[in-house]
Amino acid sequence: MMQNKVYVTVVVPVYNSAKFIGACIESLRNQTLKEVEFLIINDGSSDNSLDIILSETKGDERFIIFNQVNSGVSAARNKGIRESKGQFLMFVDSDDSLIGENCIRYLYEKIISTDADVIAFGSKHVLSNGASFIHNVSKHNEIIALSSNRVAASRKTINNPNYRYSVWNKIYKSSVIIKNNIFFESYSDVISEDKVFNQHFFIFATKAVLVSDTLYKYSVVENSLSHSKNYENVIYRVNNTIERGSKFYFILSPNEKSGLFWPLYLDCLSICAELLYSFNKLPYEEVQIRIVDLLQATQALRIQNDALDSPIWKMTSDKKKNVFFMLLCSLIRRSAYKQAAVVLLSKSRIRMVWKKRR
Incomplete structure (x- = not known):
């Protein structure tokens, strides 16, 4: 990667996502912020996902591609965390995309200006039949001091259904993650990797920001709550x-x-x-x-x-x-x-x- 500064790292785990990964990469490639790196973690895909990734990212040095034996989304995200160079960290799923070419620039400028550890933003949820709805984390922009009263702050963040436990609707300060050794648990060990990750981050973060903007397109897979016959x-x-x-x-x-x-x-x-x-x-x-x-x-x-x-x-x-x-x-x-x-x-x-x- 030729550029010296990396403001934001975006981690994208990919597993057999040939149907969606092109649109995902396009939304990243169109981002106007240049001081960003996109870490594409190909998690042992057996379809032609890798061919699409190589084709769609050719010539854009912001994209860095890693290949690994299939190990699951948590392992892929953890690989991205370890390889990241950005001040801030985002996670994008391979079947989703960012909304607007200034999405990352806006979030970077907002998290810098507010000196926040995490920003949560709204998302557009698209069903398989094409219908969609907007999920807002807040009706207006709000700054929340987490460390002054963590129980009260939790009601507006991790214990607020609008905030969600997802990691894809947030941008995080990387130093909080690295300093406190916060990584994703394996899905085979917990019922929600994102839930545990955000619980850990919340304990060490000092300030959160909620923005009313809708910046992420989320593809809803009906009945995706995981079953286990055992x-x-x-x-x-x-x-x-x-x-x-x-x-x-x-x-x-x-x-x-x-x-x-x-x-x-x-x-x-x-x-x-x-x-x-x-x-x-x-x-x-x-x-x-x-x-x-x-x-x-x-x-x-x-x-x-x-x-x-x-x-x-x-x-x-x-x-x-x-x-x-x-x-x-x-x-x-x-x-x-x-x-x-x-x-x-x-x-x-x-x-x-x-x-x-x-």
């Missing part, structure tokens, strides 16, 4: 997500730990019930037993992160979700595990009925 594997991954997502909580005060742990914990339990019952369609009674086992297995970790004298309220920015979480929290704190499992499964049943009626 329910033990789901339990294993949920357990790991809870444990690994909270591994840096030891640097927080007791009340901060409680305020951040419970939303992570209860959200993982909800996803667990959804995966086992709604998506894998295991019998109600079997799922109930599995959830109770998980609650018992995570009791020590929960006690470690829960200041019992700390009231848990307004856990997220979603009022309905807060009521649901507060009920679950109350039951679990009293070791009423069977009742907690019933509440989780009742939610899954309601969601199943709602989806059928849509």
